[in-house]
Amino acid sequence: MKGREMLMMLKDRIDGGKKLSERVLHYKGEPGLIVLGLPRGGVVVAYEVAKALDVPLDIVVPRKVGAPFSPELAVAAVAEDGTVLYNEGLMKELGISVDDIDETVEKEKKEAMRRMDLYRGDRPLLDLKDKTVLLVDDGVATGYTMKAAIMSVRLRGAKKVIVAVSVIPSDKLLTMQEISDAVHYVLMPEIFYSIGQFYEEFRQVTDEQVIEILDTAKKP
Template identity: 40%
Template sequence: MGFEYFRNRQHAGRVLAQELAIYAVRPDVIVLALPRGGMPVAYEVAQALQAPLDVLVVRKLGVPGLEEYAMGAIASGGEQVLDAELVRELGIGARAVDEVVSNEQRELERRERTYRGDRPAPDLAGRIVILVDDGLATGATMRVAVRAVRRQEAARVVVAAPVASPEACALLHGEADDVVCAEIPDSFLGVGRWYLDFSQTSDEEVCRLLEEASRPATRSTKKTRSTPSRTRAS
């Protein structure tokens, strides 16, 4: 049977959680969302796995004038990835690159303050970290997220998304310890293509879900059964 579209990010998160059942009810697991779109997905995953939820802010470095086209990414903690070959091919000067990095760094810091406030970042050393986004197109932002978590000495880094391109999965397979995707369509055509509702996630929703996840009563008391992964790159 072919892939039936996700109704919304919440539905996608519940589907993805089934693929991650082997990580359920473990004290060393933490789920990190890539906000904003990854948060509703990650919330459902964290609830199902009975794991704590936090955020890792990542910003794409868009090509000047073609901002949706990534030439790299930055993440919390100072991690940066830049596609030097692409920058050379497009003739993007160092000053232009620096300007993009500076602008995105300011937005990253704004989001950090908005989502975290005075709350300290979680200690990832020795933990299994599940990085969740709502989809993986090029894999550029998730790649820098993986590297940022590696710098914090995580024991295992798991990339998870409801839908991903084959190219993104191949790229991240070389970066993460495990790559779990519910669907990997051959004809990808963008993340939003696979959602019936792909409306924008707000800062307010990110903050609300973080607050809800911090309440012990919101954690599910039912254990997630381990089920075979239907579509998995690992």
């Protein structure tokens, strides 16, 4: 099965969201269920999931902190409340200190706040206390952005936190299972270089697209 999954491709994020919806359809009807997408790409996937489950859609905005020489390589992540999760093992391996990324951490804190204000506008945060939260993204790479999202929603009082992603590398599944209540996915490749390699079309999602999706989702 894993060998077959390695050869599978998702057409785009919408396709990823529709296929992911099939994996989590058994949650439909669960009281207090909320879907939170991770901007920007994860919001496209999350919209399809929320639509299939007929539940509210909102966002959680953790930010990845990249290595100085490779911004795509996450050495830390910033949660919505400003809490920083450091990937200490990777930082030690790469010879990176906290001081080396301090400037980037501060920049990502500001970016998280900017995106929250931009995407949400004057809409209040959804109350997550005692709710079941489905955290949705287009994929997991290092896992640190998702870890920050999990921490953020737990701090907001979520009763149960479920991770739902279109793509997750096999060596990250156990980690996600250990820090969440359940993990659901479409593809779990053993050979993994980037999330985008499993999508035929993986264009960058714009801020405007995220706002449009959230506006569409809130309409009755």
